[in-house]
Amino acid sequence: MIRCPECSAEIDVDEDEVEEGEILSCPECESELEVSQTHPVHLNLISEDLDEEEEEAEDETEGGENGDLLEDEEEEEDEEEDEEE
Numbered sequence: 593m594i595r596c597p598e599c600s601a602e603i604d605v606d607e608d609e610v611e612e613g614e615i616l617s618c619p620e621c622e623s624e625l626e627v628s629q630t631h632p633v634h635l636n637l638i639s640e641d642l643d644e645e646e647e648e649a650e651d652e653t654e655g656g657e658n659g660d661l662l663e664d665e666e667e668e669e670d671e672e673e674d675e676e677e
Contacts (some may be wrong), residue, residue, distance in 0.1 A: 597637045598623040605633050 593602050601620035607630055610616070614627045616635065625635040 594633050594635060596621060596623060596625065597635060603635070603665075607631055607633050637676075 594605055596599065596603055596618040598618060599621040603616070603618060603625075605616070605627075610629050610630060610633060612627055614628055614637070616625045617625065618625060618652050624638040626638050628634050630637045636648070
């Protein structure tokens with residue numbers, strides 16, 4: 593019997609039935625847990641913050657290598673404001 597690293601709920605996992613790298617879900621808090629070791633079984637919490645950081649990094653890279661696209665968008669907004677006046 594092992595415990596969820598997030599909520600400490602008991603999770604019934606058989607060492608012989610899981611593989612390293614397998615993703616499990618806590619029945620209590622529904623956190624995603626990765627099997628990092630099988631004998632004895634050790635679980636690591638898969639952080640949702642990590643996913644958000646990866647998405648933010650992808651968003652930043654969409655702006656071009658030097659951020660040119662983002663700068664162009666800002667200039668276009670300035671031009672639109674000037675035209676409205």
